[in-house]
Amino acid sequence: VQLVESGGGLVQPGGSLRLSCAASGLRLDDYTIGWFRQAPGKEREGVACIVGSDLKTGYAEFVKGRFIISSDHAKNTVYLRMNNLSPEDTAVYYCAADPTSWTSLLEHEYDYWGQGTQVSVSS
Numbered sequence: 001v002q003l004v005e006s007g008g009g010l011v012q013p014g015g016s017l018r019l020s021c022a023a024s025g026l027r028l029d030d031y032t033i034g035w036f037r038q039a040p041g042k043e044r045e046g047v048a049c050i051v052g053s054d055l056k057t058g059y060a061e062f063v064k065g066r067f068i069i070s071s072d073h074a075k076n077t078v079y080l081r082m083n084n085l086s087p088e089d090t091a092v093y094y095c096a097a098d099p100t101s102w103t104s105l106l107e108h109e110y111d112y113w114g115q116g117t118q119v120s121v122s123s
Contacts, residue, residue, distance in 0.1 A: 001025040001112045003095050008117030011085055019080040019117060021095030026112070028052040028071055032098040033078040034110055035069065037091035037119075046105025047093070048080060058103030085121045092116040 007019040021033060034049035048069040049058045057069050068081040078095060096110035 003112055003114035005095050005114045005117040008119045010120045012123050013086055013121055015085050016083045019093055021078040023076045028073050028076055034096050035080045036094045039091040049103050049105055051101055053101045056103055087121045090121050092118050
């Protein structure tokens, strides 16, 4: 199993980015894919997740209304659209795969992790 994140970069406050998580060695139908982030000096935290079997989604409170998670099963890729970004969103963003079929942002439930992509929000 391999998860590869892309799409990070530097953006101004109020801007948008779309992150991608390309999965290989697994079928999205069989996994929940989550996005997590870790800011400097802070613990990693869950951001959003999507259940592959029924496309149910879950979000952390601090991103509701700003971030949207989606998936393209034909491309075996999960996306995270991030809008109205603020400096507090600066972090390394990771995607991870959970073999269960419910929404969860609990790290210990995720078996496979990508290497992360840096998102920096600054003027």
